[in-house]
Amino acid sequence: MPAIIKNEELELLRDTIHAAMPNGRSISELLDIDQLDYSRRTLQRRLESLVARGEIVARGHSRNIRYITPVFAPEKEHYYGNMLSEDGASYGNPSASSYRASRLEESHAPYSAAADDSWLSDGGLECKKLIARPLAERKAVGYRAEFLHDYQPNQSYYLDEATRAELAELGRVGLNDLPPGTYLRKLLDRMIIEISWNSSRLEGNTYSLLETERLMQHGLSHGGKSTAETQMLLNHKAAIEMLADPSDELGFNRYSLCNLHALLAENLLGEIGAGGRLRRVAVGIGQSVFRPLEIPQQIEENFQLVLEKAAAIDDPFEAAFFVLVQLPYLQPFADVNKRTSRLAANIPMVQHNLCPLSFVDVDTREYLNAVLAVYELNRVDYLRDLFIWAYKRSCTRYNAIRLTLGNPDPFQLKYREQIKNCVRELVQLGAHGEQAKALIAERASQLAPSHEEKSFGQIVAAELAALHVGSIVRYKLRPAEFAKWQSGRES
Known part of the structure; x- marks a missing residue:
């Protein structure tokens, strides 16, 4: 009679493979993981069970087989070109955006969401359908300052009261009385890896989670990756260190946002000194009918207004989402705007010792299209649905890690x-x-x-x-x- 395999063992193995998406893991890599104390044959039997249950997929042949998460098992590749990756190419200045996403795999809804878009609200689904239309059917639009100006902190809300309360309940970690940043510093080593990897893959970075871990912990870059991809991950690490370092200056102010951008953009912009400086050139958004603001004085004025409004918002989740919406929409920097907004959204999480937002398991195409809905429609429904889904996912992930590490000393x-x-x-x-x-x-x-x-x-x-x-x-x-x-x- 064959031995019965415990569900807990299969779940641990499955989660280990899911954590390495999109590249998954090989048998050799799995055998090197201490928590998986199996012989090769025992490991193979458990992998076969997970494949039979449809929880993982085997790709490759013979010794080159890799086990991956089903949603990252494409039948074909999809090429996005420079669609929103990075934010735009400067007209007449090809070097202003030296990093462009290469290949992104054909993707689906957020990892655990149903393929029928059940995670989307009616408004989010409507936005998704509108953005899915061919470019020729979408009306060209420019930056609308009233989209920012009409928002009144603590009077206007992108997130309703019930949603804010739900996220607050999920995000609390019992450290409210401790200094700001305590939670982030407690899990810093793990969070640097996961936040950096998740944010970077949304820009088309092809490093795997395991390769990112080796880079962050041992300084080992992958020989088959571009220097831009390696630089992007290291820049994220430096930026997250800045967020975790206790400082009275950290907040929605020019110092924090510009320095955050400078860290994220280091060695990735063609122009020396462009990091942390508001742009002086026009930019375009690939595969979009949206044309960002071009006049430097107006960029300066609206950037200051974004900071003032964000700083005035009392609720940390509303403030985080406001920045995710308004900062990329303005495109204040020559490049690296979305990355800056994703890390800046964690400023209120750090200040309130809340679980951070890491975009764990968020699908690249869903994120890019949700941002496009803001650019072209001035509607936040799609991005809001994704934000809520992503934050809940982050809480599940990081609170489990916190419990294994215990409370801070x-x-x-x-x-x-x-x-x-x-x-x-x-x-x-x-x-x-x-x-x-x-x-x-x-x-x-x-x-x-x-x-x-x-x-x-x-x-x-x-x-x-x-x-x-x-x-x-x-x-x-x-x-x-x-x-x-x-x-x-x-x-």
Whole structure:
């Protein structure tokens, strides 16, 4: 009689494969995962069971078989060209947008949504159908300032009261009394990988989740990927580090938005100095009848108004969605506008210690078309439905991770800045061995009361030992400083 396979084992295996979409995993990759403690034959039997149940799909032949999520198992490839990826090409300036999406797979609705669009409201479905019409049937439109001007913070609402209350209930993580950013910092290593990967794949980035993890944690870029794709992911990492770093300046203001854009756009724009600077050139949106605003003074005025209105909104979810709508619509920067809006939408989540929005499992085509509905129709129904779906999905994902990690250590929260400063000093001084121990003891006596010196020193030593190239930004260390310190550790 064949052994009965427990559902929990199959679910763990299935979720591991789903987490690596769209590229899935091979048997060799699965065997390398510690949580899956199976022999090759046992693993093959479980994979066969999941395939038979339709929960995963096998692609390839012999040793090249990969197991992938069904919605990312296309029968054919679909080429979008430069449709919204990135935001637009500057007229007369081909180098202004050096990164363009290459190939996107034929896609479907958000991962767990039904193929019949049941996740969409009536208004969202109507917008989807209107945007699906051929370009020739869609009316050319320009930027309408009244779409922004008519919105009145805390009087106008894109999200109704019931939706805001539901999302607030889902997003609470029990850390409201702790400093802003506590939740994001608690899960930082995992969230950097997942948020960076999900946001980047919406721009056509072809790195897999596993490849992204290797890049973020070990600095290993994939030889078969473009440098632009690698740069895009590393830029996301730096931008998320900025959001997680406690700062009174973080908010819907010029400093935060422009610096967020500068980090996301580093080395991806053809013009030096374009990162973080409002555009001075006209841009166009590929595969759209929408023509963005062109006059620099008007771009400046409306950008300031977007910031003022966003900052005035009390509800964090309304503020997040407002930025997702209005920032890409204005196209204030020469490029990288959608990416900036997606990370900026997490500013109120950081400020209120809410679960972040990561766009986990959101389908690329659905997102792009929902943004098009804002551009061409000035309607938010489609994007709102996707936002709600995506945030619920993010909460399910990250609250499960949080439970496995437990609550933040109050001691580490209390001394978080002192600990980071001490680690940075040790690295910059090239301290190792006895020298490091002596310096840690000295700093512990200076920075913590006598009954907490030992704990302080132990945490600093542990963080120093765990330091790797993927975590140095949080300590404000440069790669060259870390490399020099690491070479001394290995000698």
